[in-house]
Amino acid sequence: MNQSSSDKRSADILIIGGGLSGTMLAVQLLRQPGQRQILIIEPRAELGRGEAYSAVELGHTLNGNAARMSVDPDNADDLTQWLTEHIAGGGWPESAEQNVPVSELFPPRGLFGVYVQQRLAEARAVGAQYGSTVEHLRAEVVDLQIADDSVHLTLSDGQCLQGAHAVIATGMFPAARTPQRESSGLNAAALDPWDVAAMRQLSPQSTVLIIGSGLTMVDAVVSLEQAGHRGPIEIFSRHGLLPHVRRQPPAWVDFLAEDHGIRSPRQLLREVRRQCAEAIAQDIDWQAPLDTVRAHIGRLWSQATDVQRRQFVRHVRPWWESHHHRSPPLSAALVARLHSEGRLQIHAASFKGLEPDREGAVSIRIRRRGETETRVVRAAALINSSGIEYDWRRVARPLPQQLLARRLVQSGPLALGIAAAVDGAVLSTDGQVSDRLFAMGPPLRGMWWESTAVTDVALQAKALALRLLR
Incomplete structure (x- = not known):
């Protein structure tokens, strides 16, 4: 100093x-x-x-509806109230396309x-x-x-x-925008997931590769669609899991508040599965019991041992991310449509690095889950959607x-x-x-x-x- x-x-x-x-x-x-x-x-x-x-x-859009996204901890309806006034004043006319109450809008x-x-x-x-x-x-x-x-x-x-x-x-x-101390060169070769202008420079029918299958990937697919891209999209992630769509389930009993004996990831996973199965048996959305877990994660995580935390990250995290960090309905509908049309493919495979390629194309080396040999995949462009560092x-x-x-x-x-x-x-x-x-x-x-x-x-x-x- x-x-x-x-x-x-x-x-x-x-x-x-x-x-x-x-x-x-x-x-x-x-x-x-x-x-x-x-x-x-x-x-x-x-x-x-x-x-x-x-x-x-x-x-x-947000991946949570207005009722879940208040910035006022003392007023859960703060965003809903602000949106109601904003829309009534002529702001965000496109909100009518979602055709739901204001509290259920995804701004x-x-x-x-x-x-x-x-x-x-x-x-x-x-x-x-x-x-x-x-x-x-x-x-x-x-x-x-x-x-x-x-x-x-x-x-x-x-x-x-x-x-x-x-x-x-x-x-x-964000991994896509953050310099890494030990870089694979991925970001230098990849398009920004949110850069629609850059995606407009691609040939509309070209093949695009995406690394990662979480919510950043969903944004990247939305960006490609808005840029006019109509070609194949190949997605590679370790477990090949896509985010579930966020729905508006009914209330469910807060079972973790009633049972503080649940402490380990194994106990939590077993009870969550039981609660979800019970909900499904009652013809209730399985997201209802899962949503009650959210309020207890901090307590459960902080009281867990390092061994238990590692178990959670290694064995449960991919499914927690795909089931809990869900996609907004309009974005999820786009991904589902492209998948049903055969334009979007999801592969359980690990990214192993870039491969040299001639100008104007990109090649990556991947290893599919369950295989020992790697292979090279080539396309016109690459997007890094591997989430947060x-x-x-x-x-x-x-x-x-x-x-x-x-x-x-x-x-x-x-x-x-x-x-x-x-x-x-x-x-x-x-x-x-x-x-x-x-x-x-x-x-x-x-x-x-x-x-x-x-x-x-x-x-x-x-x-x-x-x-x-x-």
């Missing part, structure tokens, strides 16, 4: 990242009585969007970003009455150091900041690398994100709990397993704001 403290911009709270996590924390801080200065450091031009809600295509992710921004604007007005301010600095944090009484940040534009507390709210690192040791961004190098953070359980105390206080490599540096949202994936959904982030933002103000 060569620059003297007097030369640095100061704030009470420094928020690193201005996507959903950082913005929701700012909203909660602004709503609390008292005067404070908040700085949000975010390289994007707009707050509240991040990776997830910067999408501009109407076809890229475009770009529109959800507008909703988040409006809630921030309203919180600014409340904060102004208390004398609180929030300012957006458009830059990237490239280094962080902790002193006895403050946190010091270095930004990509050369600015230096200091604050009483700093919060790591960096959100998700949670292992900070692999993320080639300045801040994660500096935090690890300075031993200010340690990897979370199973190398998922970073470790922290229950209140979000970050743990250093030597196990010290920081009283200056905190984290929330996706960086805490290893602590709670599910730490990315809107409701998770909203609850964490409220709790962390109260903790910071104590």
